[in-house]
Amino acid sequence: MSVMPKISLIDMDDLPEYELGDIRLENHFFVAWHFSRWLNSEMHLCATYEVQGIARALFDLAHMQSPTGTLPDDDVQLSRLLRLDIMRWRELRAMEFGPLRGWFRVRCGDRIRLAHRVVIEVLSDAMQRRDERERVAGEKAVAMRLKRLRDGLRGLGLNDRALADNVLIERMDEWLLEHVSGQRRVPAYERVLAFAKQQGWFGRPSNY
Incomplete structure (x- = not known):
């Protein structure tokens, strides 16, 4: 017996906006997995192991x-992401403790997506x-740059x-950031030193 998907009309205005926005994390390859929370969840306690894995x-x-x-x-996209037969996916999704338990619809621009x-x-x-x-x-980079200066x-x-x-020193660093591109070498330090003297940043000549 085949399982047909439920068809319902959804008003996007009634859906919450995805709270993290149009987020795209670069180099995102690790997330914390709270196994104690999972082992005490309804999903682990009530769902089949097949559903839990999915x-x-x-x-x-x-x-x-x-x-x-x-x-x-x-359903088509989800079944392909999971490499499941579409009919098997719909059977699992229809279960009380199915793999999408806890997921809810949200607005992502002009699209409807699922969030949990x-x-x-x-992610937060x-x-x-x-x-x-x-x-x-950033703080370490600034400290190293000032040390080199x-x-x-x-x-x-x-x-x-x-x-x-x-x-x-921070004033001279700001001047270098604005006027010198690339790696700082002796000529750059000579330029900022001459400019600082010209502008009177040192006060009396004895100060330098």
């Missing part, structure tokens, strides 16, 4: 979709971790008093 595959597949974290609301609260939560955590890594990496200026004879002036 449900887990859908969680992973959603991270490779666009927007990240969503699935197509289409747990996937959104995991991944985004926060990414932002923190970028912040730390100090080393370069020291090589040109700038005294320790001037090199210890954070405001001065």
